Amino acid sequence: MAVYGLVRLMDTERGPGPAWSIGHLFLLAGVLLFVPVLLGLRRLVARQGETQRAVGTGAAALGLVGVAALAVQAGIDLLVAYVSADHEAMRELFARIQGVPGVMPVIYTVVPLLFYVGLLVLLGQLAVLRVISAWRPLAVVAGAVAMTATLDLLPVAALLFLLALAPLGRRVPVGKAGPLRSAGWGTAGG
Structure with missing residues (x-):
């Protein structure tokens, strides 16, 4: 996502063209x-008990619905650029697509937000259960706010997301503190 943000900053024309396509x-x-x-976050939450499993599964489902909407959005952006001769043609085609009833909230405005809601609920659960430090969900909130303010801050937002999620893929042997705290997710250092 950081690469998209950087390519977007360098693309002065905002499509169509190689920068638009590569970025998208x-x-x-x-x-x-x-x-x-x-x-993966849902699995971590599910290990904490049945109630957490149910909430985590719901949050992951919301997040995945948001991911699907964002993926469709990126696909539309790629397709529109591919079939358009210039920026004006892109603008006209986007207006036609976004003018279809339901497209704006489902693909562009409301449903994509479910990605952030799901991610934040999962991280929030882990923070409340003291599996991870409270700063991690706050980093995701800061990243989401940065992107909402302007897409020019997308590289910064991507770095904040990376900070919040960095230890997820690390495999560390289970010690006295348990698998998550041993991997740096604990409240003392992670």
Whole structure:
């Protein structure tokens, strides 16, 4: 997602063209890479008990619905750029697509927010249960706020997300503190 943000900053024309396509391919890849992140967080939450499992499963489902909307959005952006001769043609085609009833809330405004809601609920659960430090969900909130303010801050937001989620993939032998605290997710250092 950071690469998309950087390419976007360098693309002064804002499509169609190679920068638009390359950036949106990275956006699509970045969005799809959150599928295993959400599922991994759901597994961590599920280990904490039945109630947490139910809430975690719901949060992961919300997040995955948001990921699907964001992926469709990126796909539309790629397709529109591919079939358009210039920026004006892109603008007209986007207006037609977004003018279809339901497209704006489902693909562009409301449903994509479910990704952030699901991710934040999962991290929030882990923080409340003291499995991770409270700063991690706050880093995700800061990243989401940065992106909402302007897409020019997308690289910063991506770094905040990386900070919040960095230890997820680390494999560390289970010690006295348990598997998550041993991996740096504990409240003392993680």
